[in-house]
Amino acid sequence: MMMVVGKKVEELIARLAQKARAAGIHLILATQRPSVNVITGLIKANIPTRIAFQVSSKVDSRTILDQMGAEHLLGQGDMLYLPPGSGVPRRVHGAFVADEEVHRVVEFVKQQGAPQYLDMHLQQGDEGIAAQAIGGESDGEQDSLYDAAVAFVIEKQRVSVSMIQRQFSIGYNRAARIVEAMEKAGVVSSMASNGSRKVLVSKEY
Template sequence: MCPVITEMGKAAAILEWAVGKMEERYELLREAGVRDIRGYNDLTEEELREAFEPSNDVEWAKLPKKLPYMVFVIDELADLMMTNKEVEHSIVRIAQKARAVGMHLILATQRPQANVVTGLIKSNMPCRVSFKVASGMDSRIVLDQKGAELLLGMGDMMIVTPDSTEIRRGQGTLVTDRETRQVAKFLKTVAGPTFERSLLQVKAPSSGGDADAGGEGGERDPLFDQAVEIMIETGRGSVSLLQRRMAIGYSRASRLVDQMGLAGILSDHKGSVAREVLITLEDWHRMKRLEDGLDASNAAEDLDGDFGDDDAGGVPAELPGEHRY
């Protein structure tokens, strides 16, 4: 998917990308009417066409036919948490929901401290492994009980799994660097690495903000008008539809849908139910004319009263002794 990331700022951005990808996949599951990634991958081509109703071959080509599984590995959680405190939010969201859409997270640390393995992170990690630690307190942080401080080392470990309330003891196998390189070399001969283009383009957040924000600070996205016309044409308030039609990312498509909701074009978000399009194409053209100020000259004509002095129903002439300003 992506080369190894060693810059902590970029690693945090990768996790934010993963959260967006998770929400994008949930949107696909909602439109397909399935519960998890297995259900989606079992859909036939006819079922996909019936669920997503692609309008042309280009839109059909952009629709993912199968969703691959993804695994994100963080080798030293302590370093990442010290560099960026907000990364905990992304980790917790991925741990809570991502497994249903085929995205999994592996966290590792040599410092099992309470400010590293927080309560939220631990409660959302169903499987936990502890090797020998320095104290019973460190064991409690990982396993919720003492015992890991008494392990023998050399791969001796204790395991917590979601299918059992009891802690089990296991033995890890030593894998040398040479063996790792040999396995990686073999895998490359079987199937070469395929990188996700959007991941390669992820950059560490800067103070200048994201150039693709499109709508931050109350400003509408430049693609707003085009997106509205697509929604009205299809009658579907769908984020994934905008992604396929406009070739944009999930975050930008989601912001466009939110902006349409604020503008009264789409109904409020109601869980897994798609947003309803509330206006017609004629209503949209009328809204655009009003926003552009083109109807300002016609606004007075729509009023009930006409205040022209020359008409019979206009403002009466000035009375004797009356002074108007």
């Protein structure tokens, strides 16, 4: 998917990783192609824990772990584990778990208690969801960061939701509302088929 769609999927994966970390969800991503086109800098920045199995070259090892070593692994579960906050990977061995074992564990966990759901979101109905969507679209220009974000994109002459996120340390939804408000105000163009936008206001403005 990364090879076909690229930038748009990269931003969605980064957003999912950020949301998962904030919600306490363990997100596991895997690839058989450890190239810089797949494991990008943005994805690596949001995935602090990494595991590398045996790879064919030093370049592949550096792409995953930012250092060599995985090309010397023996296979059959032999791997290097890089914990968050550490620059030194640990050599560990992954155990083989059959599908039947996974099913038994899941069944055991399910028997420990009944699920507890938050029904308030399900009870809103389509009207409540639509009202929230309409309300959310009009909040961007009233955002306290809107003017600063406009000045920032005019200065840089480029814009994206992830760029606003990084610059102002805000969440995806808030940044997306600000960019949408810029589009309505004529500061930036609508989204092109490849997911990009153009800044329509020059620096001299």
